[in-house]
Amino acid sequence: MIKVGVLGARGRMGAEVCRAVEGADDMELVAAVDQDDVRDPLAAADVAVDFTHPDAVMDNVRWCVEHGLHVVVGTTGFDASRLDTVRSWLTAHGKGNVLIAPNFGIGAVLMMHFAQKAAPFFESVEIIELHHPNKADAPSGTAHRTAELVAAARGEAGTGPSPDATTAELKGARGADVDGVRVHAVRLSGLIAHQEVLLGGHGEVLTVRHDSMNRESFMPGVLLGVRSVAGLPDRLTVGIESLLGL
Ligand SMILES: NC(=O)c1ccc[n+]([C@@H]2O[C@H](COP(=O)([O-])OP(=O)(O)OC[C@H]3O[C@@H](n4cnc5c(N)ncnc54)[C@H](O)[C@@H]3O)[C@@H](O)[C@H]2O)c1
Numbered sequence: 001m002i003k004v005g006v007l008g009a010r011g012r013m014g015a016e017v018c019r020a021v022e023g024a025d026d027m028e029l030v031a032a033v034d035q036d037d038v039r040d041p042l043a044a045a046d047v048a049v050d051f052t053h054p055d056a057v058m059d060n061v062r063w064c065v066e067h068g069l070h071v072v073v074g075t076t077g078f079d080a081s082r083l084d085t086v087r088s089w090l091t092a093h094g095k096g097n098v099l100i101a102p103n104f105g106i107g108a109v110l111m112m113h114f115a116q117k118a119a120p121f122f123e124s125v126e127i128i129e130l131h132h133p134n135k136a137d138a139p140s141g142t143a144h145r146t147a148e149l150v151a152a153a154r155g156e157a158g159t160g161p162s163p164d165a166t167t168a169e170l171k172g173a174r175g176a177d178v179d180g181v182r183v184h185a186v187r188l189s190g191l192i193a194h195q196e197v198l199l200g201g202h203g204e205v206l207t208v209r210h211d212s213m214n215r216e217s218f219m220p221g222v223l224l225g226v227r228s229v230a231g232l233p234d235r236l237t238v239g240i241e242s243l244l245g246l
């Protein structure tokens, strides 16, 4: 039986995780904490799951690593510097692995994978992410990671920069620049989480799109992460691609 603690338990995702853990035959929910709650109950867990806020997650991960817990992190906002900081905590503390994934949706992970594979074959690549208006960060962690994967694949293949003749721009019109890939963020009532990767070539456009229709759709990936984190080969793993054999 895997003992699980949830951080952000009263949030949109955290509440969904609590339900998923309680519905899993091989798991027990031993702690459900949220903002301003003491974290001590988490010490009874084997695995902590964090779906909080980019401004809160680092202190939560530090606490969990210091207490020897495995941590599955869905909260977004991780850049290379933050990942290096997590690595330093893991080096200082011998127990526990950390799995950080901007998206636990199986379809979303496949979308990123397909985009990464296709990107070197097209002159232009841009990303449009679309989310509910209650989202704190922009662009999404998924779009940020997709852009990083696309840029790396294009760099390895020697694919040049996407053509862009823009010389006069209203600030923000061309979106965010992530490693040379333009990322556009839409916030709209009625949406959950959606992303399109647009790949343009000579006389053709390939669109790779994923739609998360509800937050339950993320749970198979979250539960996979909870079941897998203890046995991962590295102390820090980013993304669940390796858990899916990709
Ligand atoms: N990886 C994924 O698959 C995935 C999917 C959806 C959302 N997310 C990310 O998860 C995060 C949360 O999204 P959400 O929609 O659930 O947000 P939310 O605002 O609904 O929930 C966040 C919860 O965390 C709580 N919280 C804030 N600070 C805290 C702290 N220090 N300790 C404990 N709890 C704290 C809040 O009170 C709130 O209940 C965001 O970063 C979002 O981008 C990731």
Ligand SMILES: O=C(O)C1=N[C@H](C(=O)O)CCC1
Binding pocket: 076, 102, 103, 131, 135, 136, 139, 140, 141, 142, 143, 192, 193
């Ligand atoms: O609802 C959110 O917030 C989501 N955040 C993640 C991201 O930032 O990529 C995953 C999709 C939903």
